[in-house]
Amino acid sequence: MTLAFVALGANLGDAPATVRIAMAQIDMIPRTRVTARSSLYRTAPFEASGPDFINAVVAVDTGLAPEALLDALQRLEQHAGRERPYHHAPRTLDLDLLRHGDAVLATPRLTLPHPRMNERAFVLVPLAEIAPELVSAEQLTAVAHQAIERL
Template sequence: MPERAHIGLGSNLGDRRGYLAAGLAAVAALPGTHLAAVSSIYETPPLGPADQPDYLNAVCAIDAPLGPVALLAALHKIENQHRRQRHIRWGPRTLDLDLLLYGERVIDSADLQLPHPHMNDRSFVLAPLCEIAPDLHHPLTARPFTAHLAELTHSDAARAIGSLALPENA
């Protein structure tokens, strides 16, 4: 039976909205996947090197028949199809797909950490996540994600700038 997974989408190169839309469509097209929700698009300054464009970010919720490891592999394949480069940590990227949550699962392996280890520190993850799942709790802290978001400073606040069109196959 499918489990609910939450995926962060990001882009700061080229047609940022286009890359987010293409990434969302590719995720929704994964076999047996149901797109349950999509957040607004949020804009934030980059986390890494400052000499790169601002990011556009969103979060989607899917009901996924793939297990978490297979889903992560599928997300990496989608990134690669959209010319994602992994040369610079926190560097610019055409498309970034992060598996944030997979149900209530907690995984700590070399290849996958769930929940995503840095999500509580990032408004560009928490703001869109709280928009589509306001009652969701962190699997490790048992606190609502809205509480984690409220603790962040406003200096890194993500601001909603529009919506992401749902793909036709959703």
């Protein structure tokens, strides 16, 4: 089993419910179990427009390879009605694989660790809540100007 982290976000429909349902659905992915869930956080869209986002991070133990886990996460997005009409479009559900053990990967489909996670309070703050050893005080200071509200 490998410890992985997944960021969740939604800003269309009942976003808090969507994120909570997605947490439960991630726990039902074969050979994958959610081991920790952050609180829900409200954030303004980052490099995007639309309603505020609801964000969270979950830790999972998984027996799936990174690409297989990504495939499963993308199926959950599609099931939630995710469309990709343009870059940074509002979304019913966004699931990002942040880390998969110590994997370092750069393919056309997947880069690990997630290449922009250290730039985003909506990732670092919930990640720090469930895995404080992975987020430094300096990283949190660097994103402190980004508004984020724990719900």
